[in-house]
Amino acid sequence: xxxxxKHQLNPRISADCVVFGFDFSQLKVLLIExxxxxxxxxxxxxxxxxxxxxxxxxxxxxxxxxxxxxxNDIFLEQVGAFGNPDRLSKASDKAWLKAVRQKPEERVxxxxxxxxxxxxxxxxxASSFAKTACWIPVHEISELAFDHYTIFQVxxxxxxxxxxxxxxxxxxxxxxxxxxxxxxxxEVILGRDLDKRNFRRKMLKLKIVESLDEKQEGVPHKPSQFxxxxxxxxxxxxxNGYDNFGF
Amino acid sequence: xxxxxKHQLNPRISADCVVFGFDFSQLKVLLIExxxxxxxxxxxxxxxxxxxxxxxxxxxxxxxxxxxxxxNDIFLEQVGAFGNPDRLSKASDKAWLKAVRQKPEERVxxxxxxxxxxxxxxxxxASSFAKTACWIPVHEISELAFDHYTIFQVxxxxxxxxxxxxxxxxxxxxxxxxxxxxxxxxEVILGRDLDKRNFRRKMLKLKIVESLDEKQEGVPHKPSQFxxxxxxxxxxxxxNGYDNFGF
DNA sequence: CCAAAAGTGTTGAAGTTACACCCATGC
DNA sequence: GCATGGGTGTAACTTCAACACTTTTGG
Numbered sequence: 001x002x003x004x005x006k007h008q009l010n011p012r013i014s015a016d017c018v019v020f021g022f023d024f025s026q027l028k029v030l031l032i033e034x035x036x037x038x039x040x041x042x043x044x045x046x047x048x049x050x051x052x053x054x055x056x057x058x059x060x061x062x063x064x065x066x067x068x069x070x071x072n073d074i075f076l077e078q079v080g081a082f083g084n085p086d087r088l089s090k091a092s093d094k095a096w097l098k099a100v101r102q103k104p105e106e107r108v109x110x111x112x113x114x115x116x117x118x119x120x121x122x123x124x125x126a127s128s129f130a131k132t133a134c135w136i137p138v139h140e141i142s143e144l145a146f147d148h149y150t151i152f153q154v155x156x157x158x159x160x161x162x163x164x165x166x167x168x169x170x171x172x173x174x175x176x177x178x179x180x181x182x183x184x185x186x187e188v189i190l191g192r193d194l195d196k197r198n199f200r201r202k203m204l205k206l207k208i209v210e211s212l213d214e215k216q217e218g219v220p221h222k223p224s225q226f227x228x229x230x231x232x233x234x235x236x237x238x239x240n241g242y243d244n245f246g247f
Numbered sequence: 248x249x250x251x252x253k254h255q256l257n258p259r260i261s262a263d264c265v266v267f268g269f270d271f272s273q274l275k276v277l278l279i280e281x282x283x284x285x286x287x288x289x290x291x292x293x294x295x296x297x298x299x300x301x302x303x304x305x306x307x308x309x310x311x312x313x314x315x316x317x318x319n320d321i322f323l324e325q326v327g328a329f330g331n332p333d334r335l336s337k338a339s340d341k342a343w344l345k346a347v348r349q350k351p352e353e354r355v356x357x358x359x360x361x362x363x364x365x366x367x368x369x370x371x372x373a374s375s376f377a378k379t380a381c382w383i384p385v386h387e388i389s390e391l392a393f394d395h396y397t398i399f400q401v402x403x404x405x406x407x408x409x410x411x412x413x414x415x416x417x418x419x420x421x422x423x424x425x426x427x428x429x430x431x432x433x434e435v436i437l438g439r440d441l442d443k444r445n446f447r448r449k450m451l452k453l454k455i456v457e458s459l460d461e462k463q464e465g466v467p468h469k470p471s472q473f474x475x476x477x478x479x480x481x482x483x484x485x486x487n488g489y490d491n492f493g494f
Numbered sequence: 495c496c497a498a499a500a501g502t503g504t505t506g507a508a509g510t511t512a513c514a515c516c517c518a519t520g521c
Numbered sequence: 522g523c524a525t526g527g528g529t530g531t532a533a534c535t536t537c538a539a540c541a542c543t544t545t546t547g548g
Contacts, residue, residue: 010259010354012257013260051330053332054332054354056332057328057330081304081328081358083260083303083304084303085300085301085302107257107300109356179527180527195511195512197513197528197529198510198511200529216519218519218520219519219525220520220524220525221517221519221524221526221527222518222527224526225528425500426500427499427500443500443501444501444502445537445538445539447501447502448502448503463546465546466499466547467546467547468498468500468546468547469498469499469500469545469546470500471499472500
């Protein structure tokens, strides 16, 4: 690596992030609106940008997400590379690139990441070229800039697959949560109903949640017990070869 | 995409392939020896090279694999992108790059693929800068050029995970095979013994294998029935939501 | 007749599914 | 006292894990 390359942009490689959030009723994705370009409607896109020459891919994804939304230090995992040569060739995208990039014609391969955040802890704030940052329910997402809709779909599938075998869902919840919230989260991500009693029994038997000495307050129904994720028990479980949460 | 870019190399992006094969007793990976560079031992690497500017990633992986080994049109699936800025900085690798690449100092992000082949159908033959192409048992693989050992490990893990839920193992076998061969394949990939009777029962109950009217001949023991993979039944199985082969 | 791998059933344990009612709270 | 969501147990069924002997062939 030449030292002259430090913090120069790599014009061929970008990182894009599919950030999932959960508001206790819906699964949402964080999208940005870019500044409008003459003649084209505002369009939504995933937060993403070119990486630096001397930058590791994972670091780049973190940095770019932070620059565009203010989010920092969150669960982030690679989805894969997307490099269809036509991925930047929609007219509206070309106009935007022309306004923003040094080499707007360059073919760019993007490395996609997905991440999970607790929406209450993080208030994303648009900055850099992002005009606004907003949470959109996954079912309302249709067209996105570039090939971002494809990337979003692949990331969502990856999330669905992964949550069946790994307790990554905890990243979408606050530190303390109720079993009903966890239950709802699984139903929303998997897109189907799960039996309440069976769900609770499984989570408790595996001992990956731990009851706290605290209950909901001020709710107009029987107050719910709070739980937290027990990481030690989970790690042990995985090390012993268990990898099927069976949903 | 500028038309001047047609078939120019993209100096920042490469594709590498982890090609798995199975000889009915061991799982092997196809590696190439590159031409020796002064002062450094020959070293083994994954088949891989820079992509073209106008080339889709999947197509590039296919082309590169074909150029280096003669293999064509095989199961190939993306593992992910590897882009640690230090990945090309071992002295021996730098010397080799200097001899082969136009821009040997360039930082390259590689997109890794893994693929499965029936070793009997394909006889890989080294060409281009590959001096030899050879099948190495996975347990004998230690050091590889660049970050290829890491890539190999990630690909192997992906194969292990995937074979638990998808019948991709059939790509490693001839069209007709015996249940013992299939059984052995699963044991080798998963790295543990599987009960013979339980294994057969499961495969037959799921109806993803279909018995042929043909038996082994010339073997000094009870001849084994041949089977083939039943893709229709498998597809239906998946569509009905079954995704746990339970190994 | 011997060596080698193929093929075959049963049983007990564990896990999964389906299902309905009482409880604690705020208003 | 009523509306709301929280919390609980059981029985039928399915799946899984463990285990040993007979069969067919070539030499």
